[in-house]
Amino acid sequence: MSTTELERRLSDALHRHAEDAMSTTNTDKQLVELLERTRDADTRRHRWYAGGLVAAAAVAALTFWLVARDTDRAEPEPVGPIGPKQVATEFLEAVASYDLGRAESFFAPEADLREWGGVEGWRSQQLWNQAALFEMDPGPCEAMETARPEIAHVECPYVYTGLGSKELGLDPFEGSSYVFTVRDGAIVTVQDHFEFMDNSYNIRVWEPFAAWVETNHPQDVDVMYTDPGNQRVTDASIALWHEHVYGYIAAKLAEQ
């Protein structure tokens, strides 16, 4: 083999191997990690911790998301007879930690989840929440008596962060609540009264992110959004939301 031929093959082998690594790294996510880490040299130790949290959260979210997609759902553990407030509280704790199997164990067999698109729709929505880095912090639940003792309505306020609002230094957004109908210790209806107008989430987070996507990833808009501008919840959409949230955080941190 001539030296020239060897050099050609060497160059080809190196580029092939490098391309494998390049095609599987996520530059946006890595940049977020770097920026969190170096954001403030004076509080570097703190930033390293925060960067680690962001990275760990990202890895945990992605890992869970992939596992949740690829693994057969475990059978829910039976739930003992507990009070309506406790049912709602434990359900929201499970939702907040994205322990979806446990959360689903609180649903009654006859639960009416039509407005979510059934259990599958509810689960997809949670996966989207997770991909978009939504974090919910539930407050104390309050039970409301009804004419029928076996049925209770329970309301649980919560605050949330999402779409990078926490990473960009915004406080949690208030004013939302979950309302449940609980019968015989199981959830039969669940409504999420998600507040996004009065608390300025729409203006401060949702629309700036949408504008950023429209500018930087116009080809993905139709996959990520429905016509009225709501999120589209599909496998392809969820993956794009997850990827672009990191890109958005990186871009905004770089501007700070």
Place this chain on the structure above:
Amino acid sequence: MDVVGYLDERGAGDRVRIPGRTEAISQLFVANHRRLVGLASLLVDDRLTAEDIVQEAFAGLYRRWTQLRDPHAAVTYLNRAVVNAGRDELRHGRRVVAGLRRMTPQSEELASAERTAVEHAEADRLWHAIRQLPQRQRQVLVLRYYLDQTEAQIAETLEVSIGSVKQHASRGLAALARSLEAAP
């Protein structure tokens, strides 16, 4: 489709703005990250380690930004930091690899890359031969045939003489030729 009901139309203003350290490094990161991960992957033996090395290189650049004599020297700094860290990692990695497997499970991407490599047996043989080279020879060949650096640039990156670069390149190519000839 208009997904935006509110847009900030204040604009960037008329003044020409000089980017700050974070913005400049972010731009460098976006422009160079993938290439550097590719480079690092040629100097160590897995992508996750390569990503760590590139992170460290940019973190080092951030810390030294004000000492940089010229912003254009940043890319040279990054190349050098990745190559040097790759050398150190390889030393450390080779010392511990026999006793301690990496805790991170092998990714599907790596498995896929390996399947691709199987399909390209010749490139695979060559890559394994590259991995067997002494570190300095491997570095010189990667810089020469991946980054297309000149001998003078390689000498600057590795902080060695041009004569040393020529010597390592020549020996490295000879070793690769022998490996390929010895293969069935």
